[in-house]
Each structure stands twice: as structure tokens, then as C-alpha cells.
Amino acid sequence: MSTDPQYRVNFSGGARRRRRRQPPTASRLKGPRKQKSFAYKLLKRGLANLMSPTSTSGVAPPLVNLLTTLLHIQMQISNEVLDILEVSFIFDSFLKHLTGFLSTGDEAAPGNAGLKDQSMALRWVRDNIAAFGGDPHSVTLTGCSAGGASVHYHYLSPLSKGTFARGVAFSGSAFASWTHAVKPAQKARTLASLLGCPLDTSREMVDCLRFRPAEAVVQGQIDMFEWSIHLFTTFTPTAEPTDTKEAFLTRYPYQAAQSGQMSRLPLIAGVCSEEGLYPAASYRGAPGVLEDLEAHWNELASNIFEYNDTLPAAERATVAAAIKQHYLDGKPINENTFAQLVQKKVVALHSNVLSLQALGDRLFAADVARLVQLHSRSGQPVHLYRYSFRGNKSVSNLMTNNNEDYGVSHADDVIHIWQLPGFEVEEPEDVMMSRNLVDMLYSYAKTGTPQFNGVQWTPVTPGSQEINYLEIYGPKQAKMASSSDFGQRSFWDSLGFIENENYNPHIKDEL
Numbered sequence: 001m002s003t004d005p006q007y008r009v010n011f012s013g014g015a016r017r018r019r020r021r022q023p024p025t026a027s028r029l030k031g032p033r034k035q036k037s038f039a040y041k042l043l044k045r046g047l048a049n050l051m052s053p054t055s056t057s058g059v060a061p062p063l064v065n066l067l068t069t070l071l072h073i074q075m076q077i078s079n080e081v082l083d084i085l086e087v088s089f090i091f092d093s094f095l096k097h098l099t100g101f102l103s104t105g106d107e108a109a110p111g112n113a114g115l116k117d118q119s120m121a122l123r124w125v126r127d128n129i130a131a132f133g134g135d136p137h138s139v140t141l142t143g144c145s146a147g148g149a150s151v152h153y154h155y156l157s158p159l160s161k162g163t164f165a166r167g168v169a170f171s172g173s174a175f176a177s178w179t180h181a182v183k184p185a186q187k188a189r190t191l192a193s194l195l196g197c198p199l200d201t202s203r204e205m206v207d208c209l210r211f212r213p214a215e216a217v218v219q220g221q222i223d224m225f226e227w228s229i230h231l232f233t234t235f236t237p238t239a240e241p242t243d244t245k246e247a248f249l250t251r252y253p254y255q256a257a258q259s260g261q262m263s264r265l266p267l268i269a270g271v272c273s274e275e276g277l278y279p280a281a282s283y284r285g286a287p288g289v290l291e292d293l294e295a296h297w298n299e300l301a302s303n304i305f306e307y308n309d310t311l312p313a314a315e316r317a318t319v320a321a322a323i324k325q326h327y328l329d330g331k332p333i334n335e336n337t338f339a340q341l342v343q344k345k346v347v348a349l350h351s352n353v354l355s356l357q358a359l360g361d362r363l364f365a366a367d368v369a370r371l372v373q374l375h376s377r378s379g380q381p382v383h384l385y386r387y388s389f390r391g392n393k394s395v396s397n398l399m400t401n402n403n404e405d406y407g408v409s410h411a412d413d414v415i416h417i418w419q420l421p422g423f424e425v426e427e428p429e430d431v432m433m434s435r436n437l438v439d440m441l442y443s444y445a446k447t448g449t450p451q452f453n454g455v456q457w458t459p460v461t462p463g464s465q466e467i468n469y470l471e472i473y474g475p476k477q478a479k480m481a482s483s484s485d486f487g488q489r490s491f492w493d494s495l496g497f498i499e500n501e502n503y504n505p506h507i508k509d510e511l
Contacts, residue, residue, distance in 0.1 A: 148172020365487030
């Protein structure tokens with residue numbers, strides 16, 4: 001899969017080569033107009049969207065939102081909110097999964113095409129947004145889930161340096177195990193084998209994959225999962241070979257950040273109280289899943305908690321048992337203990353010791369804690385929030401096909417900011433929360449300092465184990481809190497995963 005911009009994959013008919021075109025400038029434009037250009041094609045195909053306020057008091061701070069698979073539906077902001085904000089909005093989609101992140105670990109497919117797409121879009125915004133009423137020196141980058149991890153990746157990449165002024169990572173971190181591949185070439189070969197492609201050389205393998213039908217490629221990726229209920233990630237960002245031309249990142253994310261390879265810019269990060277509902281709500285929504293999970297816990301845990309590639313096979317059953325003991329007290333998984341898998345309520349010795357949930361801790365919260373603690377050393381303010389407001393609707397409703405209240409799911413904050421079909425904000429309390437979250441973004445985009453309903457929001461203290469965060473209970477209920485073990489990070493650190501602080505590139509292929 002070539003990551004060169006002159007290629008775009010056409011799985012139904014092979015790869016088409018076209019002349020390289022530079023993205024257009026907008027120096028002579030007074031607003032959006034039709035043109036045969038990179039940007040116009042993205043807008044026309046629905047892969048990007050740019051909205052300018054009808055009237056502003058001067059130039060507007062642009063806000064770029066990176067769409068994810070989870071939220072890749074008709075997303076928009078109402079004209080009413082747009083007029084209030086006086087901010088230019090750009091919704092940017094990007095190559096995902098195989099087309100965006102297949103890597104053979106060499107020049108045939110070095111990887112990170114999806115992130116390079118994003119970086120190209122950010123450079124275009126920087127160079128052209130002034131023609132649309134936006135301030136190129138005050139771009140705010142936002143994203144949720146994989147989009148949130150993408151925001152963090154742009155802080156680490158030299159390709160994106162100087163393209164934005166601040167970022168908001170909703171429930172995402174480049175440190176999370178599901179956001180990067182430690183054995184990308186092995187995954188590429190596995191897929192190629194499933195699709196009957198030759199494995200002799202990377203070039204032959206990639207050329208073959210280009211000509212496979214899209215349906216076969218999608219099914220091949222599904223077949224790579226050991227448990228069909230948990231379809232989380234297959235192809236993800238990776239460290240590219242050091243000799244890659246215009247590489248997005250050549251180091252493991254944690255190592256890059258720890259070495260100081262980060263844009264020293266302000267950051268907001270957030271998590272929801274029951275992050276683990278994505279994907280755990282789907283377990284509740286299908287018959288027999290909890291029984292299957294209990295019967296095959298030792299085999300499946302390494303898949304759903306994403307440590308197949310970062311822990312030796314001989315240690316996985318022991319770690320699976322440790323997770324079950326820690327979060328479920330060793331009890332069997334069933335209807336009665338499902339809530340403990342998603343959310344563990346504990347009475348702590350100190351009120352500032354926070355416990356979230358097994359899946360949410362592992363997949364989201366613990367690595368968001370790593371993100372804010374490490375980035376706070378940059379000298380720029382880092383603000384963290386935990387969202388505990390359960391609105392009238394939740395993302396978990398999509399996965400369970402019912403309206404039961406299981407808690408505050410992954411992305412439940414975001415659906416109060418962007419308008420999504422099926423998640424219309426209608427109840428008075430939801431409308432008030434929506435306004436508060438939008439005001440939070442507005443204040444941050446305009447001034448660099450986030451505001452939420454008048455609460456004094458204290459940034460994370462650099463070098464402190466105690467993490468300050470804003471607990472959002474409701475539109476009129478928010479207060480500062482702190483945790484010395486946000487996301488149960490100490491437990492996850494004790495399991496010996498070969499990642500983040502423990503990452504060793506020399507032994508990754510021996511797992």
C-alpha cells in the first residue's frame with residue numbers, strides 16, 4: 001500500500017497512478033468556490049467540510065475536527081451554534097484501517113498514510129484558511145477516540161509541527177495499545193496470506209493486495225480477529241523506517257514524547273466515566289456473548305484488552321486471571337457481574353483515589369493519564385476532565401439496541417457537541433450541557449484557556465503523581481478533583497506489558 005500522495009487505492013480495479021498535484025492556495029479566494037483541486041474534491045465527496053460563520057468580529061480561530069470510524073456519519077453543527085461561536089469549522093476524514101495504516105516495515109509500505117493525509121490537510125488549512133475568515137496562527141485541532149489519538153500523534157510528528165496552536169483529545173492517546181502496531185509487517189503478511197497473495201517480497205505482496213476486491217479485503221481483516229464480537233483494530237499507526245522520506249513518525253510514541261519530541265502547545269484531554277461501554281456494550285447486546293467470554297476468558301482477554309502483541313504467550317493466562325481478580329474479585333462473568341467489567345465502584349481509603357472500569361481503564365483512561373502527565377512537562381497548560389453526565393441518549397444504545405442506562409459511554413460527551421443523527425439534543429438538561437461543552441471549546445479556541453460554567457479549572461501539575469481534573473457531573477454540577485492513580489494505572493503498569501515505559505524494540509518480534 002503506497003503512502004505516496006500520488007497513489008490512491010482502488011480495490012475494485014487496482015492502483016491508479018496520477019500526476020502529483022499540489023493542494024491549491026486560496027490567496028485569491030473570498031470564500032468557498034468550485035475548483036478542481038485537492039480541497040474541493042474532499043469537500044465534494046464528503047471527506048471534509050468547511051463552514052464559515054456568517055459574521056465575525058475579526059478573523060475566527062479555525063477548529064479542525066478529525067472524524068473517526070465510530071463517528072463517521074453525517075456530523076454537523078447547527079447554524080445557531082455556529083453563529084454564536086464565530087469559529088470556522090473543518091471536518092476532516094482520512095484513510096483508515098488497511099488503506100491508511102498497512103505497513104510492511106520497509107519502502108513498499110512504510111505506513112501511516114492516514115496520519116499523513118491529516119497532516120497534509122492541516123498544512124492546507126494553515127496556508128489557506130485566512131481566505132475563509134480564519135486565523136492560520138490559531139488553529140485548534142480536535143478528535144474523539146481514534147481522532148483523539150490522532151490529535152496526540154500530531155503533537156509528536158515533525159510533519160505537523162507549526163500547523164496548529166492547541167488540541168483537544170477526546171478519549172484518545174497515542175500511548176494506548178490499540179493506537180499503534182508493534183508488529184505491523186506480521187499483520188500485513190497475515191492478511192496477504194488470507195487473501196492468497198505471494199509473500200516472497202513486500203513489493204509483490206502489496207501489489208497483489210491492491211488488486212484484491214474490496215469485499216475480500218474487508219472480510220480478510222475481520223477474519224484476523226480471534227473473537228468476532230470484538231472488532232476493534234487491525235491496522236494502526238507504527239514507527240516508520242528511519243530512512244523513510246517524509247516520515248510521519250520513526251519512533252514509538254512514548255519514546256518520542258519522553259525524549260522531548262513534541263510540539264510544546266496547550267492541550268485538553270477528556271475521558272467518560274464508563275469508557276468501557278465501547279466496546280463492552282456490544283457484549284450485552286448479543287445473546288451468549290457473556291457465557292462465551294467466561295468460558296474462554298484466558299484466551300479472549302488478551303484480545304479485548306489488547307496485549308496479544310505486547311506480552312509473551314506464556315504469560316497471557318496469568319495476566320488474564322489477574323485482571324479478573326482485580327476488577328471482578330475472581331467472580332464469573334455473567335449478567336450480575338457485567339457492570340463490574342464495565343465499571344468498578346470501590347470505597348477507597350482516600351477519596352481522591354479514583355477507579356473507573358476494566359476495559360475503560362486499559363483502552364482509554366490509563367494512557368490518557370500518561371499523556372497528561374508527560375505533556376505537562378512541556379511547560380504548556382494541560383487540562384483534563386472526566387465526564388460523568390448521562391444524557392437522554394448514549395452511544396451505548398447503538399450497541400445494545402435498547403435504552404437502558406449502563407452509564408456514560410465512550411463519546412457521550414462528543415454527541416453533545418456535534419449533531420449526530422439519532423442523538424439529537426432535545427431535553428432541557430442536554431441542551432444546557434451542549435451549550436456548556438460548546439462554550440468550553442469556544443473559550444479554548446479563542447483564548448487558549450478553557451472555561452466550564454464558571455468553575456476554576458486547574459491544569460495538571462507538572463511532575464506530580466497527583467492528577468488534577470475537572471469532574472463534570474451535569475450542566476450545573478462540576479468541580480475540581482484529583483487522583484494519584486487515574487485509570488488504575490498502577491495496576492496496569494504492574495502487568496509487565498512491553499509497551500510505553502517498558503518498550504524494547506529489539507524483542508518485539510520474539511513475543
